Structure formats: C-alpha cells, structure tokens
C-alpha cells in the first residue's frame with residue numbers, strides 16, 4: 614500500500630511552502646517522501662519534483678495555442694490530466710512501490726475542490742492503485758481575522774471535505790504573520806454561541822436565521838477546525854512530526 618497527501622487550499626495559501634517544509638523535515642528525520650507538482654502554471658520549486666504535470670501539459674502552451682486566459686487554461690490542463698489518468702498518471706505511479714509516500718502540490722483554483730470532479734476522479738484513481746489518500750487543506754491565517762472571514766474559510770474547507778470525502782486536516786498557515794494570537798485563538802476552538810453573537814453584531818437582522826444555520830453547520834462538522842502552523846519557527850517540527858505520523862497511520 615502507498616500513501617498520498619493531497620495538499621489543497623486557495624491560491625497563495627502556502628501549499629508549495631508547506632510541501633517544501635515537509636520535504637526538508639522528512640529529510641532531517643530520515644523519512645522518504647516524494648513531492649508531485651500538479652500545478653501546470655508552477656514555475657519554480659523549493660523541493661525536488663518527483664512527478665510533474667508539466668511533462669503532460671503546460672499552461673503557457675494551452676494559453677497560446679487555444680487563446681485561453683489563465684483560469685480557463687488551468688481548467689483545460691486539469692481536464693487533460695483527468696483524461697490521462699489511465700495513461701500518464703498510471704505510468705508515473707508505476708515508478709513507486711509499496712510504502713512510498715507521495716505529496717501532491719495542487720493548484721489553488723477553488724473550483725477544483727468545490728464543484729468540478731477532476732480531483733475526486735484523481736483520488737479515485739489513486740485509491741484504485743492501492744494508495745491511501747488524505748487531504749491537507751491550507752488556509753492563510755490572514756483570512757480569518759474576523760468572524761465573517763472565518764465562516765467563509767470554513768465553508769470553503771467544508772466544500773472540499775464534502776467533495777472529496779477523505780480524511781482531512783485543516784491547517785492555518787502563515788502563523789508568523791499573526792501579530793495578536795488572541796484574535797485567532799477564538800477560531801481555533803470555536804464556540805458556536807460566541808461566534809453567532811459576533812456574527813449577528815456584524816450583520817443586519819434579516820441575516821440572523823442564515824447566521825444560525827451557518828454556525829450550526831460549522832458546529833455539526835466539528836472537524837471544521839484548524840491546526841495553526843508556523844513554518845518559520847523551530848516549534849513546527851513536533852507538529853509536522855505528529856501530523857505526519859497521524860497521516861501515515863490513518864491516511
């Protein structure tokens with residue numbers, strides 16, 4: 614059995630930085646992982662790239678040849694990947710053995726994990742090749758500085774959970790940029806009633822019913838909670854280790 618981590622999250626949330634930190638961490642601790650680039654627009658990497666979607670298709674070529682903009686071209690590239698699961702991806706996966714650990718650095722287009730089936734089909738393919746797959750969802754800590762942003766971050770993460778139906782860990786990235794940790798603390802162990810009253814104070818009364826429904830949803834999916842990760846600090850090591858261990862057991 615192989616293991617795979619799908620690293621997803623909005624554009625710029627720190628996916629590639631997380632992948633390179635994880636790679637260096639594993640190097641230090643004597644583990645072996647392979648990082649795969651699934652972003653056809655990526656230009657440079659801070660980690661050795663084991664497999665690269667750009668060998669199959671490249672964003673610039675699609676933009677030039679089909680006259681598409683960056684977003685349309687990216688979706689075209691991902692559909693090309695979906696069409697090549699049995700060919701390109703299967704050939705590439707054949708290079709990896711039992712017990713190999715692949716980490717997939719994905720593009721940040723939100724539609725990939727909200728409403729198009731590409732990643733879900735990709736995951737099904739990995740499973741059919743005997744990979745145990747889990748998701749690491751990154752959210753920039755700067756995006757949850759108030760309750761409305763927090764709810765929006767939760768909803769985006771929840772839509773990925775529902776779409777992919779995999780073991781899922783939410784990580785709050787760029788914690789070094791949070792100047793007042795107390796502002797974020799209340800969102801790490803969210804209390805429904807506190808969030809609801811904060812939300813209601815921010816919004817007009819016609820939204821109160823909707824606010825309640827949203828908070829109940831976050832409460833019910835109690836796993837919509839975030840693990841803060843500061844990659845710039847030495848303290849990241851125990852956290853990366855325990856997360857890695859968890860994924861390896863449950864992934």
Ligand SMILES: Nc1nc2c(ncn2[C@@H]2O[C@H](COP(=O)(O)OP(=O)(O)OP(=O)(O)O)[C@@H](O)[C@H]2O)c(=O)[nH]1
Pocket residue numbers: 622623624625626627628629630631652719720721722786787788789790843844845
């Ligand atoms: N301060 C700080 N900056 C970070 C951290 N992680 C990433 N960044 C910066 O955030 C920017 C985006 O980081 P990336 O790792 O490229 O993010 P990404 O999610 O892979 O981006 P896309 O592939 O474009 O979606 C870069 O300028 C990084 O240097 C962090 O933990 N702290």
